[in-house]
Amino acid sequence: MERTSLVELPRRHRPEVQKAHQGVARLLSHVRMWMLALVVATAGGVLPAAVATPAAARAAVDTIPVGDNPLGVTVSRDGTRLYAGNLLGNSVSVINTITNSVVTTAPAADGPGAVTASPTKNRLYVVHGGSGTVTEIDSDTYAVIRTVPVGDSPGGVAVSPDGKSVYVTSQNDDTVTAIAT
Secondary structure, three states, X not given: OOOXXXXXXXXXXXXXXXXXXXXXXOOOOOOOOOOEEEEEEEOOEEEEEEEEOOHHHHOOOOOOOOOOOEEEEEEOOOOOEEEEEEOOOOEEEEEEOOOOEEEEEEEOOOOEEEEEEOOOOXXXXXXXXXXXXXXXXXXXXXXXXXXXXXXXXXXXXXXXXXXOEEEEEEOOOOEEEEEEO
16 A cells, blocks of 8 residues: 655745655645646656645636746745736737736747746746747846756746756657756
8 A cells, every 4th residue: 555645845845745655745836826737656757646725726716917928937935926928929918916007028039948947046937849849037137047958849947946056848859958057
């Protein structure tokens, strides 16, 4: 029989499995609503099994117009901003999470898709699938810090909990690129 354990994270933490050894983890998001995720961990890896939110969160509370073909979305480390990568708009919409309104639109060339925020500093990482690059952006000024080549047809992006590494998956060459921040 497999062992089951529950872990409840403080609100300030991003939803993530911190320890998954053949069990179940209960996760809370760092924004104003909670999320319960059932994650089944086996010897072969981690498999998300179910996700639930409170009843009030199941209905849309607002619709926020952003750029053309939004694809990726992430929340700032303090929860006050939401970033949406607009694939065909070549931009990232910056949304105030209190007012649910776009405060600015930052240019981002080459079809931005997935986007993630650093948990430790004011940085965004934006994946550009067409050019095979990731752009590091200052999330205070929206200035481009650098653009890093990665694999062929990158799609997913994640930042390590300590903020020291960014990981990017690339579909066409079956790779994960690690980038030091």
